[in-house]
Amino acid sequence: MIALSSDTETRPSAAMRAAIAAAPVGDEQRGEDPSVNLLLERVAELLGMEAALFLPTGTMCNLISVKVHTQAGDVIVAERDAHVLRAESGGAGLVSGVITEALVASDHASAFADVDAGPASARIPGTFTAEDLRAALDRLTMMPAPYAPPASLLCVEQTHNFGGGSIWPLERLAAVSDLARTRGLRVHMDGARLLNAVVASGVPAAQWCSHVDSAWIDFTKGLGAPLGAVLAGSRAFIAQALRYKFAFGGAMRQAGIAAAGCLYALDHHVERLAEDHANASRLATGIAALSGVRLVYGMPQTNIVFFEPDRSGLSAAELARRCGERGLRMSAIGGRLRAVAHLDVSRAQVDEALAIIADALR
Numbered sequence: 001m002i003a004l005s006s007d008t009e010t011r012p013s014a015a016m017r018a019a020i021a022a023a024p025v026g027d028e029q030r031g032e033d034p035s036v037n038l039l040l041e042r043v044a045e046l047l048g049m050e051a052a053l054f055l056p057t058g059t060m061c062n063l064i065s066v067k068v069h070t071q072a073g074d075v076i077v078a079e080r081d082a083h084v085l086r087a088e089s090g091g092a093g094l095v096s097g098v099i100t101e102a103l104v105a106s107d108h109a110s111a112f113a114d115v116d117a118g119p120a121s122a123r124i125p126g127t128f129t130a131e132d133l134r135a136a137l138d139r140l141t142m143m144p145a146p147y148a149p150p151a152s153l154l155c156v157e158q159t160h161n162f163g164g165g166s167i168w169p170l171e172r173l174a175a176v177s178d179l180a181r182t183r184g185l186r187v188h189m190d191g192a193r194l195l196n197a198v199v200a201s202g203v204p205a206a207q208w209c210s211h212v213d214s215a216w217i218d219f220t221k222g223l224g225a226p227l228g229a230v231l232a233g234s235r236a237f238i239a240q241a242l243r244y245k246f247a248f249g250g251a252m253r254q255a256g257i258a259a260a261g262c263l264y265a266l267d268h269h270v271e272r273l274a275e276d277h278a279n280a281s282r283l284a285t286g287i288a289a290l291s292g293v294r295l296v297y298g299m300p301q302t303n304i305v306f307f308e309p310d311r312s313g314l315s316a317a318e319l320a321r322r323c324g325e326r327g328l329r330m331s332a333i334g335g336r337l338r339a340v341a342h343l344d345v346s347r348a349q350v351d352e353a354l355a356i357i358a359d360a361l362r
């Protein structure tokens with residue numbers, strides 16, 4: 001099976017497993033696991049943050065960050081297709097009692113097929129401008145306090161998953177963040193694939209993170225580790241986050257077993273993300289040349305390709321099913337297909353995938 005449905009389909013390599021087997025470990029809850037502690041130091045430095053926290057999943061990073069940054073009844077603002085709104089089982093509302101304000105970017109790009117995508121040239125899907133944010137905040141304060149719900153947190157996603165792995169331009173992020181802070185909001189970055197943005201853009205992670213109050217990276221996406229995510233922020237933020245890590249059951253024991261996989265990934269799997277980006281481009285170029293399908297967002301900036309059938313009577317789900325029968329797994333999301341390049345998919349397999357899609361369209 002060619003597994004293009006997600007970059008979470010990576011399996012730990014033999015070398016990563018060896019690093020995991022050799023990991024020094026201790027009690028993580030007591031702060032005594034040397035592998036976890038080393039990982040936290042390295043990620044805090046990489047992101048230019050004061051402190052960091054090891055968590056089992058990225059979802060828990062978002063869950064805890066929203067909890068720390070908000071009070072029940074507050075509004076969190078995020079782009080309409082943000083993972084925190086679309087794909088986390090309502091956790092932010094469940095745990096923090098927040099209202100979510102889905103920001104609709106003026107360029108109307110969306111992973112969801114029922115939304116008009118507008119001209120490809122004008123879009124950086126999943127991102128929005130300071131003007132878009134200003135409009136959303138003005139709407140939220142349409143009524144004066146204390147009628148209006150208080151907005152306390154802006155969430156941005158880098159790269160944007162359902163936006164086809166798009167990258168926030170640094171100036172755009174800076175402008176949005178400045179405005180949010182001026183209006184009294186904190187800024188949180190869901191950086192599940194931040195390192196894809198770093199490798200593709202050449203902008204260091206710390207530079208992106210200098211515009212946000214908290215950020216995290218996932219080790220189970222393109223970095224290829226079996227589990228683990230690291231959340232970073234100020235010392236005060238991490239001290240509060242630690243309390244919720246315990247409260248939500250995210251405090252672990254000999255977690256160095258997992259952290260060793262993450263450390264291995266930092267040393268060996270970051271630069272190579274460029275190969276995934278090249279493979280995604282190759283795939284997108286091939287898809288653009290096929291008749292019967294079209295790219296949703298144009299050429300990918302990183303490792304995620306969204307495309308859709310442009311022939312009546314063939315749904316994305318049906319095309320995904322046909323490809324599945326032929327040995328190619330992709331996801332059908334929002335009426336579209338998503339294919340994600342990662343370290344367990346070779347260039348030759350990308351070419352095979354293209355042949356399978358062509359055959360499935362016949």
Ligand SMILES: *Cc1c(COP(=O)(O)O)cnc(C)c1O
Nearest residue numbers: 057058059060083161190192218
């Ligand atoms: C995968 C993902 C998450 C959740 O991370 P998990 O480690 O799977 O819990 C959050 N945000 C984005 C953008 C993601 O792609």
